[in-house]
Structure formats: structure tokens, C-alpha cells
Amino acid sequence: MKMKLQSLRKELLALGILLLVTGVLAPVAGIDLLSLATIIYDATPPSIGTTYPAGTSGAPTGLTPGASVPITAVVTDAVTSYGSLNVKVAVTWSGGSSGDLQMVPEVVGGIYQKHYLATTWNLPNLPNTLFTFTFKAWDQAGNLGTKTTYGVTGRPTGDFYVNGQKVTADSVIYLNSPSLSFKVTVTAMADYVNDVIVTVTKGSNTATLSYSGSQLTKSGSDYTCSYSLAWGEGSYTITSQIKDTANQFYTLSVLTMSFGDIPPTPPNPLKFVNLLTVAGAVLCVYAEKNRVKELLK
Numbered sequence: 001m002k003m004k005l006q007s008l009r010k011e012l013l014a015l016g017i018l019l020l021v022t023g024v025l026a027p028v029a030g031i032d033l034l035s036l037a038t039i040i041y042d043a044t045p046p047s048i049g050t051t052y053p054a055g056t057s058g059a060p061t062g063l064t065p066g067a068s069v070p071i072t073a074v075v076t077d078a079v080t081s082y083g084s085l086n087v088k089v090a091v092t093w094s095g096g097s098s099g100d101l102q103m104v105p106e107v108v109g110g111i112y113q114k115h116y117l118a119t120t121w122n123l124p125n126l127p128n129t130l131f132t133f134t135f136k137a138w139d140q141a142g143n144l145g146t147k148t149t150y151g152v153t154g155r156p157t158g159d160f161y162v163n164g165q166k167v168t169a170d171s172v173i174y175l176n177s178p179s180l181s182f183k184v185t186v187t188a189m190a191d192y193v194n195d196v197i198v199t200v201t202k203g204s205n206t207a208t209l210s211y212s213g214s215q216l217t218k219s220g221s222d223y224t225c226s227y228s229l230a231w232g233e234g235s236y237t238i239t240s241q242i243k244d245t246a247n248q249f250y251t252l253s254v255l256t257m258s259f260g261d262i263p264p265t266p267p268n269p270l271k272f273v274n275l276l277t278v279a280g281a282v283l284c285v286y287a288e289k290n291r292v293k294e295l296l297k
């Protein structure tokens with residue numbers, strides 16, 4: 001009996017060792033004793049819906065130079081949950097790129113905003129620049145969905161005055177004195193004005209007056225100077241421009257001025273026609289009177 005029990009103990013020990021060795025070695029050898037694989041077939045890329053910025057190339061979203069921009073996108077996928085999507089955005093502009101920025105599920109007040117992915121990015125301090133936002137979303141099967149939107153930063157602008165008179169596109173000014181006063185009033189984004197330039201030309205002669213060249217004086221948003229037309233009577237062209245901090249030029253106005261050389265007023269065509277009618281009537285009456293005289297003879 002004792003011998004039998006000892007033999008059974010040995011057999012159980014051998015079986016135990018066998019099971020232990022198999023259990024340890026099988027996974028190492030790549031053998032799954034129990035295999036359960038879930039295969040998800042997904043060939044559809046994630047869909048990128050509403051974004052910020054949302055502008056098109058023809059109507060880009062207005063942005064402020066140097067501002068911190070909240071970039072958001074609503075991304076959905078039929079299979080991969082939005083929290084597991086890999087979403088990136090790259091911002092590019094003339095002469096620069098942000099590289100890929102990782103977007104993460106947006107949390108507002110401790111609550112996940114369903115389908116929203118967000119990041120923030122500091123815009124370069126560039127006025128009048130077009131920015132392209134390329135959104136890229138990968139699902140867990142590696143399908144890529146993309147969307148491209150556009151934003152643009154504003155530009156400085158202003159008004160041009162000659163002798164206190166605001167210059168418009170169709171302004172023509174006649175002068176009988178060569179003395180002028182110029183004033184450019186910056187009306188938008190004054191912080192991005194690098195220079196104000198007034199150019200006076202007559203034929204091959206050119207005079208350039210600028211704030212950087214100390215001919216123009218700055219007071220608040222106004223840039224002013226006095227000038228005397230230097231090349232005698234005739235037609236002068238005056239151009240006013242603003243240069244922004246990115247060294248881009250904006251022309252405010254081009255004006256033609258006539259100094260001392262005032263052309264005669266053209267004849268009024270209506271008055272001329274009336275004169276012909278009156279002359280014709282007088283001739284008719286005269287002819288008729290003579291014909292009556294002849295008949296009475």
C-alpha cells in the first residue's frame with residue numbers, strides 16, 4: 001500500500017513537471033495553447049468635419065499676427081473612437097512651417113468634447129500673410145483622412161491727404177502755388193507700419209519722402225510733411241504708400257496734380273447742338289421771307 005502511494009506521488013510529480021515545462025516553454029516557442037484573435041476590417045479613412053480655422057483659399061479666416069490660435073477639428077470614424085484617432089495639423093505659409101502639431105481630445109471644464117480634437121499654436125507676427133492648415137487624421141487601421149483650410153492676417157491701411165483734402169481714386173487737384181502739405185493717417189493696424197512713403201514724380205524726375213528718411217514726421221497715427229513742387233509747371237504724379245513690418249508695400253493712392261497748367265474747359269456738346277438749331281431756324285425764316293417777297297413782286 002505504502003509502495004503504491006509512493007508510486008502515485010512520483011507519477012503526479014512527473015505530470016506536474018511536464019505541465020510546468022510546457023506552460024513556460026510554449027509561449028516562448030510561439031505556440032498559443034489557447035488562440036483568440038479579433039480582426040477588424042476598416043478601409044474607410046476618418047472624416048474631418050468642422051474645423052477652426054475654417055476659411056477657404058478664396059475667403060480665408062481672419063487672424064491676428066502673433067496671436068495664440070486655438071486649432072480645432074471635429075473628427076469621426078465608424079470604427080476607431082475619436083479618442084484613439086491620431087490627428088495632426090501642419091500650418092504652412094510663405095517662408096515657413098509649423099511642422100506637424102499633435103491634436104488631442106479637447107476637454108472643456110473637465111468634460112471631453114465629443115469628436116473634438118484641439119491644439120493651440122502661436123501665429124508668427126506677420127501681417128498680410130496667408131496660412132494653410134492641413135489636418136491629417138489616421139484611424140487604427142492606418143487609413144488617412146485630410147482636410148485643408150486657410151487663414152490670413154490683416155494689413156495696415158490709411159488715408160492720404162493733400163493740402164487737407166482727402167485723396168480718392170478719381171482725385172485731380174489743380175494748383176496755382178507749388179506749396180503742398182502731405183498727410184497719411186493710418187486707420188488700421190498701426191503697430192504693423194514700418195514706414196510711410198510719398199513719391200512725387202514729373203517726367204523723369206522723382207522725389208521720395210519717407211518717415212524712415214526723416215522727411216515725414218510722425219504724431220500718433222499721422223505722418224506729415226510739407227513739400228514744394230520743384231520742377232516747374234505741369235502735371236505731377238503723387239503716390240502714397242505704407243510699408244508693413246514684413247516689408248510689404250501697400251499703395252494708398254496715386255494722384256495726378258496739375259500745377260499752373262490748367263487745361264481749357266471743353267465745349268459743352270449740348271450747347272453746341274442748340275446753337276446749330278437756332279442758326280438753322282434763323283436761316284429758314286430768312287429764306288421763307290425772301291420767297292414771299294419774290295412772289296409778291
Ligand SMILES: [Ca+2]
Pocket residue numbers: 042043044045046077078079080139141143
Ligand atoms: Ca476607419
